[in-house]
Amino acid sequence: MDWKTVRGHLDDSEMATLQEFAQGKIYLEIGSGVGRSAIGVSDVAERVVAVDTFSPHENWQDQLDTFTTLYDFIKNVEGRKNINFFVGYSKDVVPMLKDNFFDVIFIDANHLSEMVCIDIMVALPKLKNNGIMAFHDWGWNTPQNKGVSHAVYQFFHKVERGGNSIAYVYKNDEYLISSIII
Numbered sequence: 001m002d003w004k005t006v007r008g009h010l011d012d013s014e015m016a017t018l019q020e021f022a023q024g025k026i027y028l029e030i031g032s033g034v035g036r037s038a039i040g041v042s043d044v045a046e047r048v049v050a051v052d053t054f055s056p057h058e059n060w061q062d063q064l065d066t067f068t069t070l071y072d073f074i075k076n077v078e079g080r081k082n083i084n085f086f087v088g089y090s091k092d093v094v095p096m097l098k099d100n101f102f103d104v105i106f107i108d109a110n111h112l113s114e115m116v117c118i119d120i121m122v123a124l125p126k127l128k129n130n131g132i133m134a135f136h137d138w139g140w141n142t143p144q145n146k147g148v149s150h151a152v153y154q155f156f157h158k159v160e161r162g163g164n165s166i167a168y169v170y171k172n173d174e175y176l177i178s179s180i181i182i
Contacts, residue, residue, distance in 0.1 A: 001039060001076050001077075001078075002039075003015065003036050003037070003039040003040030003043070006034055006035055006036040006039060006076050007033075007034060007036065008033055008034065008035075008036030008037065009036075009136075009137075010036050010037050010040070010108075010136065011163070011164050013163040013164050014136065014162075014163035014164050014165065014166050015037070015040045015041075015163075016163065017134070017162035017163035017166045017168075018037060018040065018041050018104075018106060018134065018163070018166070019040065019041060019043065019044045020162075021103075021104045021132050021134060021168070022041045022044055022045040022048075022103075022104050023044045023045070024044070024045070024046055025045055025046060025103035025104050026045070026046055026047045026049075026101065026102050026103050026104075027041055027045045027047065027048050027049070027102065027103065027104045027105075027106065028048075028049045028050075028051070028094075028097070028102040028104070028105045028106070028123065028126065029041070029048070029049070029050050029051070029105070029106040029107075029108065030051050030052075030090045030094065030105070030106070030107045030108070030109045030119050030123060031051075031052055031107065031108040031109030031110070031119075031136075032050040032051070032052040032054075032073060032085065032108075033052065033069065033073070034069060034072040034073050034076055035050070035072070035073045035076040035077045035083075036076075037106065037108065037136075038050045038073075038077060038080075038083055038085075039076060039077060039080065039083075041106075042077075042080045042082050042083050045082065045104075046082065047082050047084070048080075048082055048083045048084070049083075049084050049085070049086070049097070049102075050073075050083065050084070050085040050086070051085070051086045051088065051090055051093045051094060052069075052073070052085070052087065052109065053087065053088060053089055054069040054070035054073060054087055055069070070087065073085070090109060090118065090119050090122050090123070091118050091122055094119075094122040094123055094126060095122055097126050098126070099125045099126055100125070100126070100127070100128050100129070101126055101128070102126050102127055102128065102131060103127075103128055103131050103132070104131060104132045104133075104134065105123045105126065105127050105131070105132070105133045105134070106133075106134045106135075106136070107119045107120065107123065107133065107134070107135050107136070108135070108136035108137070111137055111140045111147050111148050112147070113146050113147055113148070113150045113151040114151075116135070116147070116148050116151035116152070117151045117154060117155075120133070120151065120152070120154075120155050124155070124171065127171045128171070129171055129172060130170055130171060130172050131170070131171050132168050132169070132170060132171075133168065133169050133170075133171065134162075134166055134167070134168040135148050135152055135166070135167045135168065136148075136165060136166060137165050138161070138165045138166065138167040139165055140165075148167070149167070152167065152169065154177075155169075155176065155177060156169040156175050156176060156177065157175065157176075157177050158174060158175045159175075
């Protein structure tokens with residue numbers, strides 16, 4: 001299956017950015033939906049690990065229900081031997097993964113600031129030093145919640161931009177706020 005035929009909200013420029021980061025790398029994504037990003041990245045990555053609840057939420061109204069979303073994900077990634085996935089919340093699943101293992105981590109799950117903070121906290125120890133952590137929907141904000149960008153700036157003081165709404169950081173002293181313990 002071609003990633004462009006899978007429903008989702010990642011455009012060509014965003015996929016190009018992720019594929020550039022993931023070329024020959026070990027990649028973790030938190031928030032997979034029905035697999036659009038996992039499939040596109042699996043074309044170039046050594047290994048893709050996807051974590052998602054596969055549950056409907058307010059951020060993606062076309063996720064019909066958990067069964068349909070999980071079923072579609074499994075169907076869409078069928079035959080891609082370099083994709084592994086875990087069903088559950090990042091706060092429960094990601095801590096079980098190996099520390100300092102992933103070259104790239106892509107966060108595209110719940111976009112509420114407090115939820116993005118949780119994703120960053122559990123994922124940061126899993127990222128290799130000088131690895132890339134990328135975020136989708138950089139401009140997603142609501143009046144009640146400052147969203148993705150607000151969360152990212154609580155951990156990183158330097159943020160780069162790529163693709164349409166992709167932002168990314170490196171896990172190193174130049175990017176991290178010094179009070180973060182990794």
